[in-house]
Amino acid sequence: xxxxxxxxxxxxxxxxxxxxxxxxxxxxxxxxxxxxxxxxxxxxxxxxxxxxxxxxxxxxxxxxxxxxxxxxxxxxxxxxxxxxxxxxxxxxxxxxxxxxxxxxxxxxxxxxxxxxxxxxxxxxxxxxxxxxxxxxxxxxxxxxxxxxxxxxxxx
Amino acid sequence: xxxxxxxxxxxxxxxxxxxxxxxxxxxxxxxxxxxxxxxxxxxxxxxxxxxxxxxxxxxxxxxxxxxxxxxxxxxxxxxxxxxxxxxxxxxxxxxxxxxxxxxxxxxxxxxxxxxxxxxxxxxxxxxxxxxxxxxxxxxxxxxxxxxxxxxxxxx
Numbered sequence: 001x002x003x004x005x006x007x008x009x010x011x012x013x014x015x016x017x018x019x020x021x022x023x024x025x026x027x028x029x030x031x032x033x034x035x036x037x038x039x040x041x042x043x044x045x046x047x048x049x050x051x052x053x054x055x056x057x058x059x060x061x062x063x064x065x066x067x068x069x070x071x072x073x074x075x076x077x078x079x080x081x082x083x084x085x086x087x088x089x090x091x092x093x094x095x096x097x098x099x100x101x102x103x104x105x106x107x108x109x110x111x112x113x114x115x116x117x118x119x120x121x122x123x124x125x126x127x128x129x130x131x132x133x134x135x136x137x138x139x140x141x142x143x144x145x146x147x148x149x150x151x152x153x154x155x
Numbered sequence: 156x157x158x159x160x161x162x163x164x165x166x167x168x169x170x171x172x173x174x175x176x177x178x179x180x181x182x183x184x185x186x187x188x189x190x191x192x193x194x195x196x197x198x199x200x201x202x203x204x205x206x207x208x209x210x211x212x213x214x215x216x217x218x219x220x221x222x223x224x225x226x227x228x229x230x231x232x233x234x235x236x237x238x239x240x241x242x243x244x245x246x247x248x249x250x251x252x253x254x255x256x257x258x259x260x261x262x263x264x265x266x267x268x269x270x271x272x273x274x275x276x277x278x279x280x281x282x283x284x285x286x287x288x289x290x291x292x293x294x295x296x297x298x299x300x301x302x303x304x305x306x307x308x309x310x
Binding site for chain 1: 185206208222224228231235236237
C-alpha cells in the first residue's frame with residue numbers, strides 16, 4: 001500500500017501526559033537505501049518486517065509493505081542488520097480524528113523527538129497540537145534509516 | 156534456520172529427462188550484500204521473501220529466513236529491487252535420498268547451469284549424478300545475488 005504521512009519536530013514534552021499508548025521500539029536495517037529500505041522492528045514484544053520504496057516527489061507518499069513476524073525471528077534478523085540499531089520510545093496521542101506517533105530517541109540519537117501523523121490523502125486536514133514544531137516531511141535526514149547510519153549526535 | 160548446501164556446475168543436460176518438477180523463477184534483490192541478502196522471488200505463481208546472512212567459514216552453512224507472500228506483493232516488491240532481475244528455470248531431480256535443484260539461467264546469465272543440494276549436516280554423504288561438474292560451494296561469484304549485479308555474460 002501507499003503510506004501518506006507528515007513529520008514534525010516536537011517543541012516541548014507536554015505530549016507525554018496526553019499519550020494513551022507507550023511502547024519501546026528497537027529497529028535495524030537490512031537495507032538503509034531510501035529506494036528500498038528493509039527494516040526489522042521489535043515493538044513491545046511483537047516483531048515486524050517492513051519494506052519501503054522511494055518517496056513521491058511531494059515527499060508525503062511512499063510504498064510500504066509490512067508483515068508481523070515472531071519475536072524470535074525479529075531478534076535473529078536484528079543480528080544481521082547494518083550497524084546502527086535505533087532505540088526509541090513511541091508515544092501515541094489522539095488529536096481530533098487522527099493519532100500522532102511521537103518517537104523519543106535514545107543512544108546516538110538522544111535529544112531527537114519526532115512526531116508523525118498518517119493521512120489518507122495528501123491534502124487531508126488535521127489539527128496541530130501546541131507541542132508541534134517545524135515540519136520535516138520528506139527530509140531524508142529525519143528518516144530512521146538515515147539516522148541509523150548518521151545519528152543525531154554527529155549532526 | 157541454518158541452511159547447509161553444496162553447489163556444482165553441470166556438465167551436460169541429461170538431468171532434464173530425470174526431472175520430476177520444473178518451475179520458472181524470477182527473482183530480484185532488495186539487498187545483494189552477502190552479509191544481509193534480501194531476495195524477492197516468484198516461483199510458478201507463488202511469491203517468497205527470503206533473507207540470508209553471511210556464509211560460515213566452510214562456505215556450506217548460511218542463516219536463512221523465508222516467508223511465502225502473495226503473488227501480488229511479490230510483483231510489487233520486485234519493482235523496488237536493484238536492477239538485475241534473474242530469470243531461470245528450476246528442475247528438481249531425485250538422487251538417492253536427496254533432491255538436486257538445477258537452475259538453467261536466461262538473459263544476461265545465459266549459459267550458466269548450477270545444481271544445488273540441501274543437506275542436514277555439513278559432512279552428510281550424497282550421491283553425485285554423472286551430469287555433475289566442478290564444485291563451486293561458497294564461491295560468492297555463483298551467488299544469485301552476485302550474478303544479479305555481475306552477470307555471467309560479463310565474466
